[in-house]
Amino acid sequence: MHETPILRVRNLEKQFGQGCPDCKDKESRSLEKNYCSACGTVYAVRDVSFDLFPGEVLGIVGESGSGKSTMLQGLYFDAEITGGEVYIDHPAVLDKNVLELSSQQKRYIRNYLYGMVYQNPVHGLKMKFSSVGNIAEKMIAAGGRNVSSIEARSKTLLEKVHIPLRRMKEEPRNFSGGMQQRVQIAKALSNNPPILFLDEVTTGLDLSVQASVLDLIKQIQRDLHISMIVVSHDLAVIRMLADRSIVMLNGTIIEKGLTDQILEDPQHEYTQQLVYSLL
Numbered sequence: 001m002h003e004t005p006i007l008r009v010r011n012l013e014k015q016f017g018q019g020c021p022d023c024k025d026k027e028s029r030s031l032e033k034n035y036c037s038a039c040g041t042v043y044a045v046r047d048v049s050f051d052l053f054p055g056e057v058l059g060i061v062g063e064s065g066s067g068k069s070t071m072l073q074g075l076y077f078d079a080e081i082t083g084g085e086v087y088i089d090h091p092a093v094l095d096k097n098v099l100e101l102s103s104q105q106k107r108y109i110r111n112y113l114y115g116m117v118y119q120n121p122v123h124g125l126k127m128k129f130s131s132v133g134n135i136a137e138k139m140i141a142a143g144g145r146n147v148s149s150i151e152a153r154s155k156t157l158l159e160k161v162h163i164p165l166r167r168m169k170e171e172p173r174n175f176s177g178g179m180q181q182r183v184q185i186a187k188a189l190s191n192n193p194p195i196l197f198l199d200e201v202t203t204g205l206d207l208s209v210q211a212s213v214l215d216l217i218k219q220i221q222r223d224l225h226i227s228m229i230v231v232s233h234d235l236a237v238i239r240m241l242a243d244r245s246i247v248m249l250n251g252t253i254i255e256k257g258l259t260d261q262i263l264e265d266p267q268h269e270y271t272q273q274l275v276y277s278l279l
């Protein structure tokens, strides 16, 4: 039996710059990594295609500048994508390339179908709202109006991410980095999205805090059976979380497969270096 992917990404492209005769033609262009030295255009994401299946964690790993964050920002509509198609297996948008939808329809997807956890909590949280207020805001944006059920769900979510309820009225700017990431995760889950994006969520945290946030993500994945795309430059993070993985370099996919397989038998020279650096 073939399962239908919850998310299908096809030939995604993102360029910064207009391009020039030297680089406009995909087949004949020659770039320095992802950069055209003739006109300065950066080809940040090039011809990226993959499927995400229900309940699966897909890892995206690559060095700084490989295009991971740009791709995630494009999928979450934070940045405009230059080309390609994205399909979500949901009745509201079935068979529609969601990149071409109106801003209202994209808002619907961000509110109901996607959750996002950013590396920098400042991008995902309103630091002057209370923690419970941050979660409530997301539910209200999605049309929630029943105050007592919004409050009850916010509390349940904060408990789920191990934020003590006695601190729920505090602003997240007073919290440690690990706690801020927990509040972001709770907020991202507030409307029960089937797809969660996680962008370098443990980068910059102390090792012990990293481990507890990663444990939390695993626990959420087990409990909610949510599909996740986890972006990290750190193969150790991907190894801990992802069933399947994609390795990116200079904006393109250079290797993909089961994470265990990639770790055991890396094919590309760059992946081999990544794997050996874990030893």
Ligand SMILES: Nc1ncnc2c1ncn2[C@@H]1O[C@H](COP(=O)(O)OP(=O)(O)OP(=O)(O)O)[C@@H](O)[C@H]1O
Pocket (backbone or CB within 6 Å): 016, 034, 042, 043, 044, 062, 063, 064, 065, 066, 067, 068, 069, 070, 071, 233
């Ligand atoms: N606004 C921009 N203008 C020009 N180039 C950009 C812009 N934003 C990103 N880039 C370039 O796009 C490429 C991909 O960057 P991106 O941030 O997606 O990589 P990354 O793999 O997520 O790395 P990092 O983890 O360091 O953010 C890089 O070459 C970067 O310099």
